[in-house]
Amino acid sequence: MTVVHENPSRATEGRIAELRALRAAVHRGPSDRATEAQRAKGKLTARERLALLFDDGAYTEVEGLRRHRATGFGLEDKRPHTDGVITGWGRVFGRVVFAYAHDFRVFGGSLGEAHAEKIHKIMDMAAKAGAPLVGLCDGAGARIQEGVSALAGYGGIFQRNVRNSGVIPQISVIMGPCAGGAAYSPALTDFVFMVRGTSQMFITGPDVVKAVTGETITQDALGGADPHGTLSGVAGFVHDDEADCLDDVRHLLSLLPGNNREQPPAEQPSDPVDRRTEALADLVPADPHRPYDMRRVIEEIVDHGEHFEVHSGWAANVVCTLARLDGQVTGIVANQPATLAGVLDIDGSEKAARFVQFCDAFNIPLVTLVDVPGFLPGVDQEHGGIIRHGAKLLYAYCNATVPRVQLILRKAYGGAYIVMDSRSIGCDVSLAWPGNEIAVMGAEGAADVVFRREIAAAPDPELARKRYLEEYREQLMHPYYAAERGLVDDVIEPAETRTRLIDALAVLRTKYAPLPSRKHGNQPQ
Incomplete structure (x- = not known):
């Protein structure tokens, strides 16, 4: 009898062709109709977003063939590959970045057991590799058909968000709905980006709000990009379209180290170190009561006038912004006299405290530009907890071990002077302009x-x-009083x-300031 063996090479070729066809089908997504529906909403697909995020649109996908194992409630006949989330890694300006992107075309991007496990895996890989993680969020929340397994999946994400906090940069980009428990993951990350018209974040939607409170409100007015960018402070960045948004995500990543063991990426300096900033004398009025735009001061100081607020x-x-000084990434915290005269209030203290903590966690030195008349007075501020909120900024500065340089431009009064990284709470170098006024309060009130x-x-x-006012100014508020002490x-x-x-930051680059041995502090809430 003659035995005929199959040609091994032909069998392999067939399997490779089958694999390529499967990959192509997975890459196309569930259907053209689903893709058209996504674009009709003004949104890109998950893969199109990843292509914009990574260099040359190239990324390596992980578990692209993963499928859920749930049965019942109609899921047994619907087991699409990817399970509604694309995970993997690529490069941004040549540096490794991990990412996951909800695919709204598959189960509305809802999170089930397999979906969550894919995200857990990519989060763990990012932590082990010491590389940033970007989450492109566009999902309908927990997958109802999978019950508690879906809820447990969110718990695993939250746990990893917290465990990776201060270890690797975590960025959330809201590109569709992000409601209920799903909203807590972005809130735990370092930065949140949103897109006008398509992004929404809320714990309870408009229907629940109406049922409970009787208020009628749209999804966008409740949890859109502008409310979160101006009222709640949930969104750090707001954009008009997804392409522009992802371009800014790339820019932010170019300013951040991969992890807390690295220094921020430096650039070859091209703006002269010895460039004199003559314009500052005209930008900042001598009269301490006259407003000006602190952003223009920052632009005059930093490399090429570029900063990322x-x-x-x-x-x-x-104002909290990232910029470069002599090619080195620097975090800048500054009072803004053009708004509320630059006073510190609840929101301003929260904003600055979180920024200081982030910079300290990722080895980004801090420059604090001070022109502050004090804390904002008022019943609303006191009852709203200005004491504990202001203490958060104090705690953040006192806890920071990165190089810290303070510059007092004009006035620095009362507790706000102390909180804005004064020498007494540990700044390394404190400088002042000749017109500075450092005192418990303004001369008028003090007299x-x-x-x-x-x-x-x-x-x-x-x-x-008038006589006593001048006497107080001459004795206790002259520009050299603080320097003399x-x-x-x-x-x-x-x-x-x-x-x-630049000189001060260069000297401090090798600063070593260990903290006391402890599990962790208990910062004001």
Whole structure:
């Protein structure tokens, strides 16, 4: 008898062809109709988004053939590959970045057991590799048909968000619905991006709100990009379209280290270190009561005037931004005299505290530009907890071990002066301009308190008030008072600002400041 053996090479070729066809089908998605429905909403597909995120659109997919194992409730006949989430890694400006992207075309991007396990795996891989993680969120929440398994999947994500916090940068990009428990994962990450018109985040939707409170509101008005970018502070960045949004995600990643053991990526400096900042003298009015835009001051100081502001639409009385000084990434916290005179309030304190904590976690040195009249007074602020919220910023600075440089431009009054990284809470170098006023309060208020009786008893109270006011200014608020007591290291010309900041940061680059041995602190809530 003659035995005929199949040609091994032909069998292999057939299997390879089958694999290629399967991969192509998975890449296309569930159907053209589902893809058209996604685009009709003004949204890209998950794979199109990943292509925009990564260099040359190239990424390596993990578990692309994964399928759920749930049975019942109609799922036994619907077992699409990927299970509604695409996971993998690629490169952003040549550096490894991990990502997952919900595919709304598959089960509405809802999270089931297999879906969650894929996300768990990519989060673990990112942590082990010491590389940033980006989540592209566009899902309908927990998959109802899978019950508690879906809820447990979210728990695993939250646990990893917390475990990876301060270890690798975590970025959430909301590109569709993100409701209920799903919203907590982005809230646990370092930065949240949203897109106008298509992004929504809320714990309870409009229907529940109406049923419970009687209020009628749309999804966008309740949890859209603008409310979260200006009112709640949930979104750090708001964009008009997905392409622009993902471009800014790439830019942010270019400023961040891969993990907490690395330094931020440096660039070859091309803006001269010794460039004098002559324009600053004109940008900042001598009159401490006149407003100006602190962003213009920052642009004059940093390399090529470029900086990347976080939460630009929320708590605008404080500016938090990432920039480069001599090619080195630096975090800048600054009062904004153009909004609320630059006072510190609840939201401003929260915003700055979280930014300081992030910079400290990822080895980004801090420059604090101070022009603050104090904390915002008012019943709403006091009852809203300005004490504990303001203490968060104090805690963040006191806990920070990165290089810290303070520059006082004009005024620095009261507790707000202390909180804005003063020498007394540990800044490494404190500088001031010649017009600085550092005091418990402004001269007008101080004179009225200290010389209240003398003014009241004077034949001409107004004339006496002016005399005592000048006396207070000359003795306790002159520009060199703090320097004479060692609370300011030097008084510098505004034109020297860039050079002196760069010099201080360069000297501090090898700073080592260990914290006490402890499990963790208990920061104000």
